[in-house]
Amino acid sequence: MLTVPGAEIYYEVRGSGPPLLLVNGGDGDAAMFAPLAGLLADDFTVVTHDLRGNSRSRLTGPPRAQRIEELGHDAHLLLGAVAGEEPAYVFGTSYGGMIGMDLLARHPGQVRALVAHEPFVIDLLPDADRWHALFQEVYELYEREGVDPAMLRFTTEIGVDGPPEPAQNLPVPVQQMLARIRANMETCLAYELRSFVRFRPDADALRGGPFALVVGGEGPKTLLHRTTRTLAEWLGTGIVEFPGGHVGFLSHTAGFAGALREVFGATGATGANGD
Structure with a gap:
């Protein structure tokens, strides 16, 4: 645990070599990155x-x-506690990509390379006001009817699947993770969604920094594909396709790890064994 202003942050460290921070988004937690982290820990x-x-x-x-x-x-603060002054490679998905962008903008010396996967930069869209109004409706639906109707409306509108129920036939750690994620949905709906989507990245920091923008190359095109494309146009940069969809780091873990290594290499970052 790490004490920070206003919170106690739970974190896990595995492997050896240069530091790599994986940042989740939405209602996920560290356990969702366990398979990917295991492949990268060498x-x-x-x-x-x-x-x-x-x-x-x-x-x-x-x-x-x-x-x-x-x-x-x-x-x-977490990177300072774990890595000291050594710059880290950073991968963030959805909100996590936006967190990485803020880190790169305000603490560029801490970021050796940033890969942002399908960042949810709603405020850059030309119809951002429509989406902000919709997310307010989702919040009001949550207040009236609870988590399930609100999350169904949200996931349907943005074109992604919600997490599965923590069924009894799943391994216990997976059941525990899904139970935590279900509890996190309330936090997302009440305290995160409407404010997080107001974030606008620092264009100069991204254009001048070691930054790559990626999307899932498989499955239906979602609102997150659109936000990623809009950000790329705003910055005048390209987009790299990764295996799988929005949670390709879980569904296509091996291919995702390989793609991540390649992008880090293209930005001048290499792993301990030269990958």
Whole structure:
């Protein structure tokens, strides 16, 4: 556990080599990165954590709307505690990509390379007001009817599948992870979604930094494909396709790990064994 302003952050460290921070998004936690972290641990010191207010990272004050910048500061403090002054490779998916962008903008010396996977940068869209209004409707639906109807509306609108139920035939650690994720949905709906999607990245920091933008190359095209494409156009940069869809790091773990190594290599980053 790491004490930061307003929270206690749960984190895990595995492997050896240069530091690599994996940052989740939405209602996920460190356990969702366990398969990917296991494959990368031969080449990197892999750091994963639960975002503040989610799973095992408890808030130490009353709950309130969270901001990407606060979570970026958490990542900054976590890397300082684990890696000291050594710059880290950073991979973030969805909100996690936005957290990585904030980290790169405010602490560029800590980031050797950043890979952002399907970042949810809604505020860059030309119809952002429509989406902000929709997410307010999702929140109001949550207030009236609870988590399930609100999450169904949300996932249907953005074109992704919600997490499965923690069925009894699943391995116990998976059941435990899914139970935590279900609890995190309330945090997401009440305190994260509406404020996180107001985040606008620092274009100059991304254009001038070691940054790569990626999407899942398989499955239906989602709102996250659109936000990624919009960000690429805004920055004047390209997009790399990774295996799988929005959770390709779980569904296509081996291919995803290989693609991540390749992109890090293209940005000048190599693992301990030269991958």
